[in-house]
Amino acid sequence: GAGVSQSPSNKVTEKGKDVELRCDPISGHTALYWYRQSLGQGLEFLIYFQGNSAPDKSGLPSDRFSAERTGGSVSTLTIQRTQQEDSAVYLCASSMGQFSGNTIYFGEGSWLTVV
Amino acid sequence: QKEVEQDPGPLSVPEGAIVSLNCTYSNSAFQYFMWYRQYSRKGPELLMYTYSSGNKEDGRFTAQVDKSSKYISLFIRDSQPSDSATYLCAMSDYGGSQGNLIFGKGTKLSVKP
Numbered sequence: 001g002a003g004v005s006q007s008p009s010n011k012v013t014e015k016g017k018d019v020e021l022r023c024d025p026i027s028g029h030t031a032l033y034w035y036r037q038s039l040g041q042g043l044e045f046l047i048y049f050q051g052n053s054a055p056d057k058s059g060l061p062s063d064r065f066s067a068e069r070t071g072g073s074v075s076t077l078t079i080q081r082t083q084q085e086d087s088a089v090y091l092c093a094s095s096m097g098q099f100s101g102n103t104i105y106f107g108e109g110s111w112l113t114v115v
Numbered sequence: 116q117k118e119v120e121q122d123p124g125p126l127s128v129p130e131g132a133i134v135s136l137n138c139t140y141s142n143s144a145f146q147y148f149m150w151y152r153q154y155s156r157k158g159p160e161l162l163m164y165t166y167s168s169g170n171k172e173d174g175r176f177t178a179q180v181d182k183s184s185k186y187i188s189l190f191i192r193d194s195q196p197s198d199s200a201t202y203l204c205a206m207s208d209y210g211g212s213q214g215n216l217i218f219g220k221g222t223k224l225s226v227k228p
Binding site for chain 2: 004043
């Protein structure tokens, strides 16, 4: 597809279960970002991948959160032992090359509900 | 004090009104300023991008940056019902952690026909 693709679009999981969220960036985009958007909290940076460089994990809220990017393309965000406070929209974005504010494209998000 | 402050609204205006949306920030290192529009259950889409201080106009939209006051604005002229969305400001210093954007919480705008 032409845009950033995320799956699943909606996920309801029980507290304590692990979840995996997938992001397929725009073809050719070397930078990939994960953000979390909670109700009334705006977008919170989680992690950033740029090419083959070590990812910037400074935004991950706890060691229950991890992400990987295989082959410089698809990325998976994993949340282990989910908690109710993890309920949010998880947004993936990609851009061409080094970060440039006018080329970041967002997916439609994965809506996670932890019950 | 949060790095970026944005009034969450909601803001309701009649069709045709001029809308003013604002953000303040505390980090003087921010150089890149953006406005995103987010429709319900959609991802944010970039509306305007400005580097450093000054104005930028694109159709009905004007973005202003005042770095001396650490204040940015987005003006929407002749507002339309299709402008109803949440507007997020975002900014970056390109330094620190490799260029991640710092977002405001968003202002929810409703334009009534």
